Structures are given as structure tokens and as C-alpha cells.
Amino acid sequence: MSAYVTLPTPMIETRHLVGALADLGFSEVEVHEEAVPLVGYEGWERNNSAHVVIRRKYVGRASNDLGFLRTPTGFRLIVSEYDRPRFGEEWLKRLRERYAAREAEEAERIRRSNEARRRAEEARRAEERRKLVEAQRRAVIEQARKRGYRIEELREGERVRLIVRRRVY
């Protein structure tokens, strides 16, 4: 029976890990709330368990399950000694890169979404301000008309100045 070697990984978000695995060609991935046992190439359950599992049939004919165990400091890759040449540091480095790229893509999506929300909110407020100014402007003009004042209107961007005159000396 071959030994299992565990390698620490700095990955903490399940969705990014699953996405990164898909980027590396593993689209059939199991995700479990509770860790499940990993299975060896002969079909026996190993002593190791994991929350994210790639079953051995998707890894290779003579391979064991690949797993990722969730720990307080991030997912740890659990790989058999047999599979380690294929899924060792080099593979893990590529996985981490894809994980980081996924994380960055999501951060960018969130930033864009927040920016779009901020712009929409700004536009809504600008429209509210415009409506308020227009309502106040109309009220002042109506008041001036009733009371016999002349109005001169000056606009500077969104700002409106209403200059009110009546006196004759």
C-alpha cells in the first residue's frame, strides 16, 4: 500500500478551488460538507478523507482519489505517493495560479458590479436633485408671476440661480 503525502495549499474558497480544478481539466469534482474517505486504486477506502474529491477514474487508470481537506488555514491537497509525480509541486503551482486568477476575476466582477451600482445610485440621486430643483424653480417662478416680479434665470451646471426684481425707483 502506498503512502499518502499531504501538501499545504493557501486556498480557502471552495468555489475558486472547484473553478481552478476545472481550468486544469477536472470538471467532475465532488464537494462535501463533511469530509468523505478517499479511495485507493484497488477500491479500498484510505485512512485519509477530504471535502473536495476527484475520484480516481477521473485521475488515471492506476491512480488513487485526489482530495482537498478543508482546514482552518485553507485546503490541503491529499495525494498518494503514486500520483505525486503528476500532482506534485508543479501541478499545485499551476492550480494555485488558476485559483488566484479565479479569485482576481471574482474581485473584478464585484468591483465592476459595485461600480455599476454606485453609478446607478449616483444617477438616481442626480435625477432626484434635478426634479427637486425643477419643482422649486417652478414654485418660485409661479410666486414671482403672481406677485408681479421679474425673474432672471442663470444656470451653472445643475445649479440654478433665480434673480428676482420688481422695484421701480
Place this chain on the structure above:
Amino acid sequence: MRVQVARWIERSRANGPGERFVLWVQGCPIRCPGCWNPDTWDPSGGQTVDAEELARVVLAVEGIEGITLTGGEPFVQAGGLLPFVRRVREAGLSVVAFSGFPLSRLLEAGNANAKEPRPDPAAPALLQLVDLQVAGPYDRARRANLPLRGSSNQRLYFLTNRYTFEDLEDAPELEIHLDGEHAALTGFPADTDEWLECIS
């Protein structure tokens, strides 16, 4: 030198001839009953602004005819206002000032009775930089619809040749500024409440 300031607006046509930068200073010992700006009475209110900085703010506003000092009572801060007013005059801007003190009190500021509200001793020096002075306390019993005055006891003094009464003939009663965040009314409206109702 520093000036205690309540607020300013960069452009107004309702506070003197032409387009003017209007400065409301903070602090007034006269406290006329019926004053439009009681929020400017407390000398510790508002913000403290360096006179040179204030001059820079004014001189950055393009196309204005001059400044108007109002308040609050500008002449209790005459010493602080002097370098500011000198600087804007040097730049060719005119100066209109309002005061609740009669002109005679401004001219003899240093000799005033210490128990009464009094102008700063620098008031005569500040007055020398003023083109048009409006002087006298607001008296609501003599409320009037006159250019640049709220009551008929207040007097206009054309202290230089820059302006004459004709320059005030087309003076607006009031001006309303609207930007959707704030609505402001300035000038000398005879019927303030009705106008405030429109914008409140």
C-alpha cells in the same frame, strides 16, 4: 490674520452692484430683533479662515465685480478682515460692506463706550477700503422695501466714486440658489416667508 466666517457664496447679484462674492462673517454683538441671520450672532460659531486663504478663494472666482461683507457684524472683525480686503482691492475688486453700527460709530471706533457693543479699533481703517457702506441696525418696526436695506433707518454711504445710487436702480430684491442639495435665499425680500415656502 484670521476671520471667523459663517459662510460665503461665490456669486450673487442681490448684495450690491453687479456680480459679487458675498462673505457672511460670524459673530454679532448688536443682535437686532428680527434679524434674518441670527445663526451668525455667536462669535464662536462658524469656521476660522485665514485672511490670505480667503483672498485666494475670492480671487479664483472669475468675472466678479467685487466683494460684499455682511454677517454677522463685519466691523467687530475689522482687524482680521483688513489684509483680506486690502488684497482683493489690490486686485481691482470693489467692496460693499454692511454694518449694524451707524457710520459715526465706525469712524470713532477707538473711542466707543466699552460697555456697549463696539466695532474693532481697526474699523476706520477698514472703512477706508469700502466703496459702498450700508450702516445702521435693522429696525423691524421700520421694515422697508429699499435697495440693500431691510429698514428705512439704515443709510447708504457712497464712500468712493466707484458707485452711485443709479448702480442700485436695477438691484434685485432677492436671489434664490437651487442645486438639489441646498436651497438658499439671499437679498432683501419684503416677504421672506412666502419665498421660503416656495423652496422649502
